[in-house]
Amino acid sequence: MCDHKHLPKKEVDSGKGHIHDQEHHMWNRRSFIQALGLAGAGSMMLANAQITASKPSPLSVALNESETDRILVIIRLKGGNDGLNTIVPVYDYDNYANLRPTIRHNQGDLMMLNADFGVPDYMNSLESIWGEGQMKVIHGVGYPQQNLSHFRSSDIWASTDDINNEQTGWWGRYFEDLYPDYIVNPPEVPPAIQIGSVGNLIFEGSDSNYAFSVANPEQLALVAESGTLHDVLDVPDCVYGDKLLFLRSTANTTFTYAGVINDAYTSAVNSVEYDDAELSNQLAICARMIKGGLGTKVYMVTLNGFDTHAEQPEVHQALLTDLANSIRNFYTDLEDMGMQNEVLCMTISEFGRRPYENGSTGTDHGAASPVMLFGPELNGSGFVGDHPNITQWDMNDNLIPSADFRDVYSSVLTSWFCLDPSVVSNILLDQQYEQLDLGFTCSTLDTPDMISSSRLKHGGVYRDGIDYIEIDMPITAHMGIKLFDIIGREVGTIANELVFAGRQSFDIRSRINARLSLGQYVYRISTGGQFYSKSILLH
Known part of the structure; x- marks a missing residue:
């Protein structure tokens, strides 16, 4: 429950008194912003x-x-x-x-x-x-x-x-x-x-x-x-x-x-x-x-x-x-x-x-x-x-x-x-399309051989009352996963180990082994010299 005396007066949700904890089950960034009628932040x-x-x-x-x-x-x-x-x-x-x-x-x-x-x-x-x-x-x-x-x-x-x-x-x-x-x-x-x-x-x-x-x-x-x-x-x-x-x-x-x-x-x-x-x-x-x-x-x-x-x-x-x-x-x-x-x-x-x-x-x-x-x-x-x-x-x-x-x-x-x-x-969804002659050409740039985010599938999953990060590893590789709060402060390390190919699940709370408040966080994966980050809502 929020202590409303610490909030600016106009930001208090008057008439409701408090926000029930179960609301966070239905809340995410996109739905919350859409509910407020915002297309982003600010209106300029x-x-x-x-x-x-x-x-x-x-x-x-x-x-x-x-x-x-x-x-x-x-x-x-x-x-x-x-x-x-x-x-x-x-x-x-x-x-x-x-x-x-x-x-x-x-x-x-x-x-x-x-x-x-x-x-x-x-x-x-x-x-x-x-x-x-x-x-x-x-x-x-x-x-x-x-x-x-x-x-x-x-x-x-x-x-x-x-x-x-x-x-x-x-x-x-x-x-x-x-x-x-x-x-x-x-x-x-x-x-x-x-x-x-x-x-x-x-x-x-x-x-x-x-x-x-x-x-x-x-x-x-x-x-x-x-x-x-x-x-x-x-x-x-x-x-x-x-x-x-x-x-x-x-x-x-x-x-x-x-x-x-x-x-x-x-x-x-x-x-x-x-x-x-x-x-x-x-x-x-x-x-x-x-x-x-x-x-x-x-x-x-x-x-x-x-x-x-x-x-x-x-x-x-x-x-x-x-x-x-x-x-x-x-x-x-x-x-x-x-x-x-x-x-x-x-x-x-x-x-x-x-x-x-x-x-x-x-x-x-x-x-x-x-x-x-x-x-x-x-x-x-x-x-x-x-x-x-x-x-x-x-x-x-x-x-x-x-x-x-x-x-x-x-x-x-x-x-x-x-x-x-x-x-x-x-x-273009793994489809090949005809190349049209539009009058301009260039040589293809070399790209490094690395795990791309299109092949490293990952995301947050809430299952049986537990928050997980699930990752589909295309190959066996060393991986680090860190958790940050919404303003970028490091909360703790979820993984720093060799991870085998296949689907792997990481229980966030047990891995962090510290009290985590409900709400929005960001996790960051490092593997193969690449970084992947995503927001996640902890229940």
Whole structure:
């Protein structure tokens, strides 16, 4: 039971009086944060745009330690972009026009990319991008038996799993595999930045969601200058205190990254004037952080509004105009610092639209939409793959995809970030995907032969009233396991011995042989020169 007289008045759970011990059976970090309506810790803004930064992750560490300075900006076209009205198939214009008598683009209103395809002329900001060889279009990207739910299809694009209900994302799995010790040994800079939508499955790992919220520029500056952090020492020794301690510790980490982000953001300026529009504002922030030397390798921004069931011509024009203008301004801005060659932009959308218009001057959920890539390192503009036949549909009246979205992911990870194909396959759920020629190449970096977190499975188990750490050892090896409290103080040693191959269980309390309070802890495994850490709740 908590001694509430030691708590700040507003932190006392008035009306309840105490928290029953059995509550800890149902409590974990994710459910507690979700119950409070938090997407991380803190709620900050940069230039009036919501921004989140990923927690320490393996992907970023691997990228930060690699020889490449390359950066990826994922542009999420949220809602399902209509590909036929974005990249217009002029080679089959009669069929296109018949399917869309009201919402079609007239041929005279197109900016032709080549003899077969054009974009609407309100996207003419891309004319110089295309003309200078800095744009590629991958035709008909999707997956078999396209799901038409926004939520489920977004999860499929984030998890790469269109069959099972996979609850981790490809970036989250990469993070865990390449940086398994992130809880104990976080990087100095945020490895990924997410602006716009929060909580996308793409950053979800098996133990944590790697995205968290940070503050606006003024709040960032105040935190960075004053060093005001939450007290993690004067908290009660009970379940409520454990929860309070976790939230305060997470907030402290957020503030630490907030200062780093703010330093980069305020040390650079935009050299071009961006439009006052959703995506333009987000890419303007990204440009300042990149130019300010933040060191982050992956950014994700979101342009919302592509669910165009009605009045599509007006809505789509505003969205695609923002996309085209912001891309042009973004690369012009980066060019001011000579950093344009280091950045690749890639659009994604959860699905496309039907080939024919509906009765509300719009289009309904469909499949097979183009992915657009931007950047000087593409080494020439052009098209990748075959455009879907717009008169040949599946049983649900959808276009049939001609490229798998995981082909795109695999190609970017392998050819842009120079990651070993075997590692990429592991992150993409042990599947092999086709490598697309996107115009850039690099030699594969050598990786050491070691136990990876993907093969060293471990976690906390509560069984028959006892808390265990269970580890599936792939080989016989010496292993050390230490237990830490939530603020990083070493509590004791659980193991320091030769551990045989197979599943091994370690009774935490009997191994520590000391009184352990209920609540959150962190254990750290060391073996084969590698470290693996994870949080655990003791009952």
